Amino acid sequence: MPEESSYLKFNYFFGLVNLAVVFLIVWFLWYIFMNPNTVMKLYTPMYGFSLIVVFLSSIILMAKVLEWPVWYNQLCQRDNPISKGILLTVIAFLMMIGLNYIFFWGFIGKFGIAYFSPDSIVASGGIGAEPFNARENASTAIVYFFTAFLWMALFWDLGFGRWPWHKSTYGVQAWSRLFAIAFFVVLFYILLFHSHVCYLFYPAQDKAAVTPWWEELAGTGSAFFSLGLILCILVWVVFSGLLWEGKPWDRYELDGESTFGKGFVVFISTLAFGIILMFILLKVFDYVWDEPFVGGQYTDGPDWRYIHAGEIAGFFIIAAFIWKNYFNNFPNVERLWVRALIRSILAVVLGMLIYWFYYSPLATFFLAKVEGFAQPGDTPLVWALLFLSVILIQSEFFDGWPLKRKRQVG
Structure with a gap:
């Protein structure tokens, strides 16, 4: 994998320590700016x-x-x-x-x-x-x-x-x-x-x-329908870009550069996969909370079901970035489809662990969050996007430092 060839051998323990430090940075930023009981109280x-x-x-x-x-x-x-x-x-x-x-x-x-x-x-x-x-x-x-x-x-x-x-x-x-x-x-x-x-x-x-044109289709006029759908689409954009190493879309490239055909196929394919993912998540919600209905409150509301699908998608997206940056996209076996499949499964599992953390009593301590699902004013995407922002700052602006340090070329 050429991206990793310019770096020293990856230290997975150091990656775990780095992730823990990033979590503490996110917690500190949340405490100062977002926590409704502390300083800035921007989380409204x-x-x-x-x-x-x-x-x-x-x-x-x-x-x-x-x-x-x-x-x-x-x-x-x-x-x-x-x-x-x-x-x-x-x-x-x-x-x-x-x-x-x-x-x-x-x-x-x-x-x-x-x-x-x-x-x-x-x-x-x-x-x-x-x-x-x-x-x-x-x-x-x-x-x-x-x-x-x-x-x-x-x-x-x-x-x-x-x-x-x-x-x-x-x-x-x-x-x-x-x-x-x-x-x-x-x-x-x-x-x-x-x-x-x-x-x-x-x-x-x-x-x-x-x-809203989607009102009859979605059972709600809320744009949480659109927000949830976009986040479900982004799961596949991120997974294929990070965990699948740009496959299978690179087959539509020409001389190593993207083409209109590649862009069109990526858009249609990720859109279709996003719709499928949201449909699966909604069916899971129906199994857990029964079918939603117009006028339903909290977990019974169709609008909340859509935004919750987007929130879970957000946890999957964080997991993909964590796995790529702090665990070196393990495993790095020879066959691409094998490593892509295993990475995707691990990212989904990690995403569900993040989901468990957010809705556990631990989040009450770290984020001053009210326990339970569908609490008024609770938007998990705020914490998720703050976490993602810190990860991207380290990977894109600091070039992964101090976790990744380029070799000195003599």
Whole structure:
């Protein structure tokens, strides 16, 4: 496996220690920023949710779309993961501040679409326009928008890669990819989320959005249906990119570069697999909690079932990144399909262990979480995405340091 060939022999014990340290870092960040009983208390939960998803999107934007870590190495012509990691992390944080507060709250929300800005919602008046609810609704819209971004950015990286700009300069590749992804993000946001946001208000903004087209299909007008589906799709994008080493999609490449055919096949295949995964999870929920019904509360609500499917998918995604970065994608046997299958099974098992932790009394201590399922204001995706953000910062910005250190070439 060429990716690991430039590194010293992997130390699995060190990987486990590194994972434990990352967990403590996530816990510390949660304690300072999200814990509802401590300092910042940003977990309301949608306000904190929006900040985390924008922060993760900033990391993905820099690492997978603009490829700034690669550009940094070429510009500086040196290999110093510590200084690079600190600089890029600070930039990602500032980008999160700029996108959330300046671009959406201060620009789009004030001059374009009111529901992206708490101030614009309050100024419009009406029921539910008090500051707290206004901020929650604006944050919900931002969460939905950047969920669409995460889907498109990670899919594009796996499916289209540098196509069709692979023969162009780095700058043309990066910015062309950004604008192409942005186009589809806006399109899918409008199709999958905009209708629900417009129906958060009373009276519903039915002149700005149609009734959610999925209402009859899903048994709910909530965009939790779309959110859960996207996360189930991302499981397969991440699994095939990390655990399957880009297989089987690379058979559609030409001279080592992605093609339109590869991107199309990846999109359709991961979409189909995502639908199947969500269907299986919903059937499991039906077995455990019986069938949901319109008007059902908590575990009986169709909307909660969809978001819960997405939450479980989020745990699987974390598990895949953990297995890749801290356990060297064990096992590294000769046959790809064997190692891909075993890795996938192990990632699912690890994901279920993370699920068990989150819904166990341990989470009450570490996260100040109320015990049980479907508690009001409980959004496991906030903690999951914070965990994923820290993992990606180490792997993408710090080049895996200190777990992975490149050999010194004489």
